[in-house]
Amino acid sequence: xxxxxxxxxxxxxxxxxxxxxxxxxxxxxxxxxxxxxxxxxxxxxxxxxxxxxxxxxxxxxxxxxxxxxxxxxxxxxxxxxxxxxxxxxxxxxxxxxxxxxxxxxxxxxxxxxxxxxxxxxxxxxxxxxx
Numbered sequence: 001x002x003x004x005x006x007x008x009x010x011x012x013x014x015x016x017x018x019x020x021x022x023x024x025x026x027x028x029x030x031x032x033x034x035x036x037x038x039x040x041x042x043x044x045x046x047x048x049x050x051x052x053x054x055x056x057x058x059x060x061x062x063x064x065x066x067x068x069x070x071x072x073x074x075x076x077x078x079x080x081x082x083x084x085x086x087x088x089x090x091x092x093x094x095x096x097x098x099x100x101x102x103x104x105x106x107x108x109x110x111x112x113x114x115x116x117x118x119x120x121x122x123x124x125x126x127x128x129x130x
Contacts, residue, residue, distance in 0.1 A: 007089055011063070015086045018062035023047075024055050028078055031065050035077040038067075 007015070018024050027041055042052040056076055059065045063082040068075050 007085055012089065014062040015064065015082070018058050018064055019086075021055070021058075023052075024059055027052075027055055027076075028059060028064055031076050032078040032083075035075050037073045037075055039073065041076065
C-alpha cells in the first residue's frame with residue numbers, strides 16, 4: 001500500500017480549519033484515546049448533539065477522524081494516517097524556521113575567527129571604503 005505523504009492545499013486548509021477550534025481539538029484527542037460514539041462525545045460538552053455532530057463532520061471532512069455505523073450508533077475514531085501526514089507538514093515548517101533562525105543566529109554572532117576574514121564583504125558598508 002502506498003501512503004501519500006504530501007497534502008494538497010485543500011487538505012491543508014481543511015486540517016488547519018478543523019484544528020482551529022478547541023472543541024474539535026478535544027474531540028480529536030478523545031478519539032485518539034479510543035473509539036467513541038457521537039452520543040458519548042456529545043455528553044462531554046455543554047452544547048447540543050447537533051452542534052457536536054457538526055464538529056465531527058468538520059473533522060471527518062479534514063479526514064482527521066473516521067466515522068462508521070454500528071447498528072444505530074455512529075462510532076468515531078482518529079485516523080492516524082492523516083494525523084501523521086499533518087504532523088509531517090508541521091515538521092517541514094519547523095525545519096524551515098529552525099534553519100532560518102540558525103542562519104540569523106550565525107549572522108548576529110559575527111565573524112567566524114576560524115575563517116581568517118574579519119567580516120563578510122557582503123555585509124560591509126560600501127561607504128566605509130571611501
